[in-house]
Amino acid sequence: MTERFSSTWTQVDGRRMHARVGGRVDAPAVVLLHGLGVSSRYMLPLARELAPQFRVHAVDLPGFGRSEPPAEVLDVPGLADALLAWVDAAGLVAQALVANSIGCQVAASAMARSPQALERAVLIGPTFDRRGRNLPAQVVRLVRTGVRERPGLAAVMARDYAACGPRRVVRTVRHAFAHRIEGDLPAITRPVLVVRGGRDRVVPQRWAEEVTAALPDGRLAVVPGHGHALNYSAAGPLTSAIRPFLGGPPPGPDAPTARPATASIAQFDSATAILRGSAAALHGRDLPALGAFPRPVAPLVERVLPAVDLLPDRLREQVYRIGSGSEAAPPGELHAVSAELLARWMVAQYPRREYPAAIVGSSSGALAHLAAALGVPFLPQTFLLPVAQPQVDPDDPRHGLAAGAGPGRLLLDANPEVALHHMHDPNQDRLSLARMTYFRLKRRRLGAAFTGFLADTLPRGATLLVADCRLRWPVTPLGDRHVFQFGALGGMPAEEFRTGSPRVADYLRRYGSACRRWDPPPVDGDAPEAEWGFDPALWDDLSEIARERGWRLRRVTFGEPAALSPLVADLYRWWYRRRGRQAERLLVESFVLLDPHLVLATGLVPYWSEFPVEPSAAALERYLDGTQNGPGAQPYEEILLTLFQHGTDGVGVAPIERWRELIGRAGRHGAFLGVDPRLHPRDFSSFGRFHRTLAGKPRATPPAPLTLEELDLFLAERPDDAVSWDG
Structure with a gap:
């Protein structure tokens, strides 16, 4: 009272x-x-x-x-x-x-x-x-x-x-x-x-x-x-x-103080790019400028970006720092960030119509192509909130943890339905970390926006696919829903971030750091990897809504995000041939450089890789080996390859010669797409050139969508030890 x-x-x-x-x-x-x-x-x-x-x-x-x-x-x-x-x-x-x-x-x-x-x-x-x-x-x-x-x-x-x-x-x-x-x-x-x-x-x-x-x-x-x-x-x-x-209730997404969703989510992040790519494909549209800019101005952005490559290396790096830092939210305003408002923005990207299935969970570029093939939406569990933190040296993870602790608690107080994985990777994210830090939020509850969208668009008997990436990483726990993760999936293993190595020392020396190895805070256990891992706490809500609505629930389990890529590439070849299409042209995508609609419109087979690092190159090599030497080998006549540009020569970045060797495996034609190999890994205009180059390829009408029955038939014919499909 x-x-x-x-x-x-x-x-x-x-x-x-x-x-x-x-x-x-x-x-x-x-x-x-x-x-x-x-x-x-x-x-x-x-x-x-x-x-x-x-x-x-x-x-x-x-x-x-x-x-x-x-x-x-x-x-x-x-x-x-x-x-x-x-x-x-x-x-x-x-x-x-x-x-x-x-x-x-x-x-x-x-x-x-x-x-x-x-x-x-x-x-x-x-x-x-x-x-x-x-x-x-x-x-x-x-x-x-x-x-x-x-x-x-x-x-x-x-x-x-x-x-x-x-x-x-x-x-x-x-x-x-x-x-x-x-x-x-x-x-x-x-x-x-x-x-x-x-x-x-x-x-x-x-x-x-x-x-x-x-x-x-x-x-x-x-x-x-x-x-x-x-x-x-x-x-x-x-x-x-x-x-x-x-100790009172959070303000909620409709509070007048709530920070707009577009001001709280990273434009150049894996989950955002995969969400946008999946949604654009359902609208029958491509993604100029990666979808990060309004469509009317995107062509202008794509034409202006090449001017950045005319600058010296250091100035190009500074442009990258400023660009990434401009997305960052002030740490003192995290009380106004609403995860539910962000979820509303996500579901609003999709056409509101009936679908045979939906995908919810871990991010993977391969899932964007699976969603496009099936004609279904993908809703990511994880999203990135960039937070301004210019006072923290990238090579000082302990200071990074301390600086993010208070803002993290502020954010979690206002959003009880998420967990916070504060990620600090001075190897791949060196330029960005000079101005911001990475708060990755994982939904532990489905929430009203996701629940309402799924209930409105999936009829009884539909399939709910749960993408469950089992990748984990050592962490420092800071609370029930708050962990600090030093390092991330990329060119070096988790242990090397902590113990150091000659190549880490060389990397730090080349970038003028005063240290030769990092001194991270002590770890206590592990957790789902910040960007890619699935938080199993969401499973209960997914199980409950599937049971209530009469949906088939299937868990797709894989060890790391690109583990799905060989299967999805082979699925596209199988699907294309069933539709009477050619399937001998491969597009190797990299991180946010993906466009599911253009892949279908140009008749390419998509193979998505996480980053331009040696583990990704080795995985691609294994896949190409299988297409050339395995049972029923079907080599690719054409291989097009793009490379995400981190801006730094980080530990584990595969040299351009390594990628040139891989595109040389094409039977007829191999080439880089949208990236100038002379400027790798600082060809920042590739973010615009990727779309313009791909959009210039000859197009045809996309094939009729893949059905769930066809997917099951394909899976029965092609067992894959790297991916399991339960349910």
């Missing part, structure tokens, strides 16, 4: 202290603490927003509002003692504290002096910035910030200042300037959320980050577009940011 706010008085050290109390009687207690000269009235807008989920107590400190004044003006520790005494006298247990401005100094002092008295705290606009602890600087900052506040705030402040008197205000300001909040922060062992308005001039971003870094368990949230008095002028957005931290 929600009550109106009423006044209560509590006897504390011979004086009466006043508080406004309201909200749910049976809910956890939240104490609101005002700033300089004002009272609990100043906290009422926030109190009303919190009241539906919490029992809210907005207290007046001694001498302010309706609380009795002490004989002397209390300093910050004195106010902290009074706060602690009031909490005890009021009989509050398991309470959280939410403070603003100078109230943050009082809160920090109280938590440092009595670590067990308060469960957690939110510090909104904590004062004072150590570079501005003087009256002139603060007056200028307050005036600049004041234009961002609600007009009614001035009246509240005038009334409260008059009530406590100028002498108390001036003495309290002096005490606040003398107090050093940073001295209390390291002693606060409880979780603390620091909140700053994006246009708060009193609390610069730099200072908010310093305060957060000084806390043993701190995290930082930024509310864009607002000033210092968030509790009064932006109570709604502030509540969305802090409510999950306080």
Whole structure:
């Protein structure tokens, strides 16, 4: 039950202290603490927003509002003692504290002096910035910030200042300037959320980050577009940011503060590219500029990109850094990221019609081609959220873990349905890591958007294919749903990231690093690989919905993402021949360089590889060996090959000669497609040239879709030890 706010008085050290109390009687207690000269009235807008989920107590400190004044003006520790005494006298247990401005100094002092008295705290606009602890600087900052506040705030402040008197205000300001909040922060062992308005001039971003870094368990949230008095002028957005931290429900995808899906998902990531490729194929469209730009401007982007290759290597690398970093979300705004909103964006990519099947789970470019052949949608379990982290050296994984811990907790508080795999790979992602880090989120629950889409588009008797990549990686656990992964699938094994090797030392030397091996945090077990592995927690929801809707549930299990590629390539050859098509032209794709519709339109056989690294080259070689030398050998007359461009000569990157040798295995014609071999691995214009070159190939009408019955027939004829199909 929600009550109106009423006044209560509590006897504390011979004086009466006043508080406004309201909200749910049976809910956890939240104490609101005002700033300089004002009272609990100043906290009422926030109190009303919190009241539906919490029992809210907005207290007046001694001498302010309706609380009795002490004989002397209390300093910050004195106010902290009074706060602690009031909490005890009021009989509050398991309470959280939410403070603003100078109230943050009082809160920090109280938590440092009595670590067990308060469960957690939110510090909104904590004062004072150590570079501005003087009256002139603060007056200028307050005036600049004041234009961002609600007009009614001035009246509240005038009334409260008059009530406590100028002498108390001036003495309290002096005490606040003398107090050093940073001295209390390291002693606060409880979780603390620091909140700053994006246009708060009193609390610069730099200072908010310093305060957060000084806390043993701190995290930082930024509310864009607002000033210092968030509790009064932006109570709604502030509540969305802090409510999950306080133990309340997350804001959800329809909250006005939710970050748009297109601003939260990586444009140049495996899951995004595979999703876009699958969706475009169902629309009967290709993917100009990899689908990362609106179709009207994509051709222009493809023509402009070649200019990048005219730059020297270092400038090209800088362009790559800036481009990848531009996608990154500010870490302080992760409270506004909604995994469910991202799921809505994913399902909106597909035509809303009836399908015979759907694929859900691990990403693989081969699955995009399987989905295109069957004419069905693919929904990835994992997606990438790039997070700005320019202060972290790529070769310092321990700093990377520490910098990502607070933002990770903020994100998980707001999204209970996902797990976070914080990935740090200084080998393949060296250029990107200079400006951002990789937060990969895995859905552990199906969620409303995925559930609704599947229920609307799959009739009874349809098939739900679950893509289950069993690839795992050593991790450092940071929580129930939070792990840190150092290194990733690519050109070197997991162990080499940790132990080092001569080739790692050579790589670090070539890039001017001060170290010759990395010093990652210790591991404790393993987990599904961040980008590719399947989190089995999702299986329960998939099983339940399949049972309820009368769908056939099939688990497709494979050891690594490209393990499906030989099977899918052979499936296409088999399918093409059943439709009376030629099947002797192979396209070797690389990471995000894929286009399922154009593959079908040009009659190519797709073979997808993860990266242009030696393990991928070796896998392709084994596949070509089988087509040339195995039972019923059917060599390819033409081999076209593209290469994803990481921008660095990382450990394990296969040299261009290795790839040239592989395309030389073609019976008639072998060539690179869309990539200039002279510039590998820095041919960044290949991201546009891939589509333009492929789109220029002669086209024919795509074959009629492959049926599920035909798929089963093919699987019966072609057993594959690398892939299992259960169900």
